[in-house]
Amino acid sequence: MSNLEKHNSGVFVKGNLNGEAVVILHSSLSSSGQWRTLEFKLKDDCLTINIDLLGYGRAPQVDNPNSYNLDTEYVRIMNAVENVIGTKPFHLVGHSFGGANALKIAVQNPKRILSLSMFEPVAFHLLEEGTQVRQQVVDFAAVVASSSAEQAARHFTDTWNRKGFFDKLPSKMQQLMMADIDKVNLDFVGLISEKYTLEDCRKITCPVALIHGSHSQEISGEVIKRLLNVFPNVIEYEIQAGHMAPISHADEVADIIISSIKQR
Structure with a gap:
């Protein structure tokens, strides 16, 4: 485990070595750091594997942007998981792009x-x-892709938070987001080009928690509506927040996730 962190791979393993593993994935233009509250709450009972997705945090950049898709993320994530727990089963947590x-x-x-x-x-x-x-x-992705780094970062963060959010951030944070915007564009490429279907989701029979915010955007809510109809063992949770609730309402979201983990 120490090797994974020492080599700046963006894979952080913490908690109870004898507990069940929980693999945790963050949103676009973010990092594993957004899940610190969840990590802390799980540390006594579970082994957390909190992963910076490619191009974010301490993870490496995408080797070949021209061939990028979600398989690129998948291979790296599963290699990291298997380096820690082998072929054992695990709990899985994700927000937005990480979801x-x-x-x-x-x-x-x-x-x-x-x-x-x-x-x-x-x-x-x-x-x-x-x-x-x-x-x-498609239109939202096109605006982000065709704008300057500053305009794209502002449009992206204001859309998923609230208007004016970007301009209120510290300059250092703005610069970091601007530097990562090329990966955001790749994230959209990977999301839109994925091939599995809603019918394929029916094979997921474990307990599923689908969490959403009452103030979130329509596009994310439409995905939730479709998924609610396919999982055989699903509970829907709505909280009084927006799309970035895992950060703005970290305790509330973490408690729901822990409840889902304990259902198993």
């Missing part, structure tokens, strides 16, 4: 997942082509 990656992992490894907790997974490929909400995603 979409968590869903893909669960679809491809349904028998290994003890529980799946997702806060507004942005699995946008599940929105039907030709629908207005799918076009909203």
Whole structure:
């Protein structure tokens, strides 16, 4: 475990060595640090594997952006997990882009997942082509991709938080977000190009917690609506917050996730 951290791989292993493993994935333009509250609350009972996704935090950059898709993230995540726990089963947690990656992992490894907790997974490929909400995603991604780094970071963070959010951030934080915006564009490429279907999600039979905010954007809510109809063992949670509730309402979200883990 110490080797994983020492080599700046962006994989952080903490908690109870004898506990069940919990793999934790963050949102775009963020890092594993957003899950510190959850890590702390799980430390006595579980072994947490908190992963910086490619291009964020202390993770490496994407080797070949021209061939990037969610398989690129998947291979690295699963290698990291297996370096720690081998082929043992594990709980899975994800927020937004991390939630979409968590869903893909669960679809491809349904028998290994003890529980799946997702806060507004942005699995946008599940929105039907030709629908207005799918076009909203395409248009949003196009604006981010065609803007300057500063404009793109402002548009992205203001959309998922609230208008004016970016301009109130410290200059250092703004610069970090601007530096990571190219990866945000790759995230959208990976999300839209994914191939598994809603029907494929039916094979996920473990306890699923689908969490969303009452003040969140329509596009993330539409994904939630579709997923609620396919999981055989799902509980829906709504909290009085927006899309970034795992950060703004960290305690409340962590408690829901822990409740889902304990259901297993």
